[in-house]
Amino acid sequence: SAVISQKPSRDICQRGTSLTIQCQVDSQVTMMFWYRQQPGQSLTLIATANQGSEATYESGFVIDKFPISRPNLTFSTLTVSNMSPEDSSIYLCSVCSSSYEQYFGPGTRLTVT
């Protein structure tokens, strides 16, 4: 299994600003995943972050809005840019084991006012 931590755990931000969320894993992994969970909804994959290459974004998500960094095999950041109230969500990072089990971080609860 993998242990994942995220910072911050929660934040309240003003419209138009940006927030960078950090994700740290206790072991080296090839791919890290970023998900969004809007209030009362299930999880939606935003992007896959590979070390040394550009992140791959899912339909409906773009790099300008959600830039991702992956500087090494244990760390990634997701930035939510130019925020609006619709960006209020829980943002989660995860990693996938060799047997396809996914391990999730505790999430970052973002509220945009």
Next chain:
Amino acid sequence: SQKIEQNSEALNIQEGKTATLTCNYTNYSPAYLQWYRQDPGRGPVFLLLIRENEKEKRKERLKVTFDTTLKQSLFHITASQPADSATYLCALDPSSNAGGTSYGKLTFGQGTILTVHP
């Protein structure tokens, strides 16, 4: 269009009974399907994975079935306890196939909120 649906938004049962949750999918041919538990304010926790060539899988009080003809998975919790109260999510990897290839991306159902009453 592709869909993954969990039939019940909420399920209330008495302690000691068996909880049965349903997950149906359309226009996918996943090589495996997974179930997760999510408690309020926390990330999902992996419970079980069942492959397309497996009819049933068990782990302690948990049992999962996978019917690729019906495109359905059932998740059972036997002898349920109040501590089992949580949201349960099914998930599949749309990129997985019979060869077992997967990129680890998951599409989730909307979840079933299970409440076990003492």
